[in-house]
Amino acid sequence: MLNKNPLWKNALIVLVLLIGCIYAAPNLYPDDYAVQLSGTREANIVNQPLLDQVKQELQQANISVKGDELTDKGGLIRFEDGRAQLEAKEIISRTLGDNYVVALNLAPTTPEWLRSLGAGPMKLGLDLRGGVHFLLEVDMVSAVAQRLDVYVSEIKTKLRTEKLRYRSVDHREDGSLELKFSTADVRDQAETLLRKDYTEFLVNSEDKDGAFYINVNLAESQIREIEDYAIKQNLTTLRNRVNELGVAEPLVQRQGRNRIVVQLPGIQDAAAAKRIIGKTANLEFRLEATTDASRATTETYPFRDQSRDATLEKDIIITGASVSNAQSSFDENGQPQVNISLDAKGGQMMNRTTRNAIKRRMAVLFVEHKNRTLYETVDGEQVAKRVPYVEKRIISLATIQSVLGASFRITGLDSATESSELALLLRAGALAAPIYFVEERTVGPSLGEQNISQGMLSVQIGFALVLLFMVAYYRVFGLLANIALTFNLVLLLAVMSIMSATLTLPGIAGIVLTVGMAVDANVLIFSRIREELKNGLPTQSAISAGFDRAFSTIFDANITTLLAAVILFAMGSGPVKGFAITLSVGIITSMFTAILVTRMLVNLTYGGRALKKLSI
């Protein structure tokens, strides 16, 4: 019979809609602001008495607690809003001290049965939630330069052990190495050696100005490898640092060839975050040079307070890379200090060096990669140019009283903040190459809340206007289209939630736009039905013909819009991607609801009976 869906078809559509409702439902339960507690060591267990103690402290500070629970990761305390959460974090940190990690978190409130189906709410983007977004660029030139410096000392050692006398081995500005020899014979021997031992080098020889040279360049693949290594190392370090900051759901991700995105939702103290994330601090431990040491093996560095200089040996005993743990504390005189534990290899090195150096002094050098921005005028335009430089300052110079092992402490720090940040940086590891901030976006929590409420308001009003218009213009058919449109929104939310896509402000705009454009398919169908009725077709045939004839138009029109949305997704960055996602998903769900769901509703309402008139 005309305009009757088979039962299986209706059942399938209803099933899809039902699944949509289930997976969209968690969005009705927004996450709670929470603080997560966990012990830094096995001995510091989070238990109910501890939670009660914390709650009491919070009560005294007039912060209302929404709930608390013990989880397998520690304790969780829920709050009514973000402000209470932030105040509470400070109070709890102060109460519990260094023995516990206190981190901001978002706790799900989705009912158990929904969670067991794998359903969860959409994530909110930084523009809706507040937080910090950084785009960092890894300085690849210095990553490669650092590696070349290592090669220089390696090659020198190798030539010396092979008794090949060289005049100089230099790392040149253009990223190549230049070896200078006095005789062609030695040069040729060295060349054979290099070719044999370093397959990653491009080696060629040259005679000029009466000297004999070897030029060494790195193969492109080798440079790529160094860059990949630098990025990976930096990602690991940044993840460690971000974890130390105690942020819920941070994102640290590579973007493109040499960039890293860091997103910290809900963080308040953006300046502190930046200080810790961007710091390329490292430590070097060196012996003070003896008075009779040759100038070629020593370097002079200033102290941090610029009061004096000290001359140190060029050889580095260990660097911060050998540090396995670091904790800040205070010494007997109340001065800040950092207790350092070294890994096995570092401990051995330290032991071997200090054994022969009792009563000599050891310096701790604080190494920082910095950059200053210079403005140059190029073709009448001001162009910012970054000039990186390395700053090395001595933070302590102390007499070695006895043989040092795997653990010792360093003093000479300015403040407690500095000692705890230094400890954090040493724990998290050093960055393999310097990084620069190329983009930063901080959104305060108040702006985030405002964005959500304004976005939601415009969705509601836009939706209401469209519903009213459709009923006024198409009567019963309009009503059916409205039901379909409502399901379209539900399905859109469900798909976004299943994909665990992030909802951003442009994403909300995409939803609004989808609401306006999704009725297009229904409008096409309905105006086609009206046309067929005017052409004199009987009502049931007109309905059927309307749906059938409009299909290819709807399909073509939507595919092309989808094409534009996909390009938007591929090319766009950050917030624009959010818009592209909701738009694309909205187009697909709207095709389902506008065609199949409306058809089902129309068939159920009008199908299979004699009709004189349609309310369209």
Next chain:
Amino acid sequence: MTTEKIYNFMGLRKIAAALSIALLLISIASLAINGLKFGLDFTGGSLIEVGYQQEPDLNGIRDKLQGAGYDDAVVQTFGSPVDILIRMGVAHDPKLGDHVLETLQSGETQELTLRRNEFVGAQVGEELREQGGLGMLLALFMVMVYVAFRFQLKFSIASVAALAHDVLIVLGFFSLFQFDFDLTVLAAILAVIGYSLNDTIVVSDRIRENFRKLRKGDALEIMNVSLSQTLGRTLVTSLTTLLVLVALAVFGGEMIFGFAVALLVGVCVGTYSSIYVAANVLILMGLSKEDLIPQEKPEGEEVDEMP
């Protein structure tokens, strides 16, 4: 045959062509002279949004910032008189937001909040600009290929002409009125491409259908019939879309305002262009029944089989 009223759209096609050309010339001239007022996303620089409790004196803020050495600071309100937006071209300084807040807070009785702090490096801005332009061209190209494949080359040229027309006029609008052109506006323009295309395809689809179906009548008449038949749908869809966009522009807040405006302009122009520009270009290229007949058989079958 249809009993619907046939409007003589094509009778106005010369006037419409003149209007389109005039709008395009104004847009291009404005783009050439004024250029676009690129937002932070594309120029690079720093932007700080500070929330006041009571309406502040903008000149006072400017003086304070100048006194603190921020000579190039541009100060304006953002959406409401208590929201102040400050733009600067300075290089990245992690403490800039806090410094500015401190500077403004000094000597102020009300408490200020840092609502937003953004920094975009010059190189990133340049890349975003290049990527955006490339994205637009790619979108136009893909559309051309798809339409040429599904319809016919002349339709493909006509729809791309209509799209380029719409994009240029929206860009011209932003240039003429010196609205901020940022990433969300770029997104809106790509959405305009999608929307306008949607419209153009619906009209083209009907034109193709009628060219095959109607035995009598010349190209102009068939255009008129097709446009009249789709007019109701074109207007209703534009209306619902405009309804939600007005809601977005009025209630969505300042951060999404440029986006809503770009789409509002785009949807209006897109509606007009799907009626006049695409059809006009088809007429100009001399679309005839012969263009569509060789494909009639396979295409016709395919359409009939669709549910």
